[in-house]
Amino acid sequence: MPGPRALLSARPTGHTQVAGVIGSPIGHSLSPTIFNAAFAECGLDWTYVAFPVPEGQAGAALAGMRAFRLGGLSVTMPHKAAVAAGVDALAPDALALGAVNCVVPHRLPTGEVQLLGENTDGPGFLAALAEDGVIVRGARVAVLGAGGAARAVVRALAGAGAADVLVLNRTAERAAAAAALAGPVGRVGLPVDVLSADLVVNATSVGMAGTPAGGQVPLDPGLLGPSHVVVDLVYEPAQTPFLQAAEAQGSWVVGGLGMLVHQAALAFGRWTGVQAPVATMRAAAEAGLAARPSSDVNH
């Protein structure tokens, strides 16, 4: 018998099931690290790779997923809407959001493969909050941003029984469209509304390392205090400028890595039928972030 190192280096083999993520750019994605750790932990003979698919080629990528018999496909920028338009069927979250972050292949009795588009961002967000002991039911929530992540969060918050979901965004039209996803509890908000909120969620990319807005905050921290729970979906750096400022104001802060891990854990369960090893996935994500050269973070 070869030792564990030889076994590891000898994989993948011809039997290994392939899954992956499409996006552009994709090189800095933590998903391969997170999923490969989970497969190893569960003893599954799967491998997860990153495909740098250029914008406009989501349809060809889905055809490739079918031909290559991929066991699962994660979808990230800029393909979430195009994939929603290209799969055979959409789960309710993906349909409502017009965005897919996870494609699940279903083998039909005919041998054909049907591709189901799902969106695990919202449920992943809720799972991360639950893990941190944050109660959404009855909460007044201010969501900063109206892009894809914000929309998933707004819808999830309403589904989990938030009392109010206020969407703050520079463009009122986009804010209204996002707020509509919360149904009767959703509306467009103003910064001053943050004062009476229980939960504040940064769903913009402001503060993300390596972007023009890295080092900035999405909201005047003077509006925050000890009565607030502040969540930043940005996870790089782990301690964002916004979370640092919120903590200085006495708020309870929650980082964004939990949502990343939990949306992946839900995809893992859909694809494999196996309960995801969440702790292993989180440890892998943290190790992956820690292993990055600082040039990756700061450019």
Added chain:
Amino acid sequence: MPGPRALLSARPTGHTQVAGVIGSPIGHSLSPTIFNAAFAECGLDWTYVAFPVPEGQAGAALAGMRAFRLGGLSVTMPHKAAVAAGVDALAPDALALGAVNCVVPHRLPTGEVQLLGENTDGPGFLAALAEDGVIVRGARVAVLGAGGAARAVVRALAGAGAADVLVLNRTAERAAAAAALAGPVGRVGLPVDVLSADLVVNATSVGMAGTPAGGQVPLDPGLLGPSHVVVDLVYEPAQTPFLQAAEAQGSWVVGGLGMLVHQAALAFGRWTGVQAPVATMRAAAEAGLAARPSSDVNH
């Protein structure tokens, strides 16, 4: 710094270049084992996976190769002819054989990807013979079979200066078509011609473990003697019934693993621009064969 085990289990990452093989069935392919060992040996951040692509879907697989930006694609049964019809350009061997075993992506200045179809089976066969000290120039050769492997071998032998290339096959028409690939030195042969041959190549699948003809020989071994070099392209089992019988007749025998390794080594060079670590690839192939449960070999 994580240790080597953690580093191995943390791969592939988002930066890892993906290559692979398409075929059906593909589970028993040794190619992932051979290529992954080579990438590791050369310190290349590549991974090689097997895609179980059903017959009739080679075109979709090529579209997938383009969309997924694969760094290389190996092609095996039943897709070699369909891929030859689907790539953007064919190298001379692939064009003459109407069969591709290796697709090389060329990035154009426009950002588009052009797919070049190559066939490294013939050159791989010659490299394996050269490694074993077998001289083709001036040799009289009898090739058993007229399928894809036989055709590649016949063309390669003629190109390397064989004096005669006789093709033996049950169907005379297919034998003639294969012999034509050798140009003026090619013709259809009969078993009795083996008596005057220097080199005898089994390019049928007779003797392959796990097939109906496993355990059988493709030619009456009574025709063989100490003046013959006998090559069997079947590599599983390593010692085929034909090679056993030939050895008993006093022939010099050469197994088929060398051709498998060398055709892969040539593809490796085309894709990566790096000299292939042939010894590592052969050791990985041998370890991969040895690691197979006997049920894999015998069913």
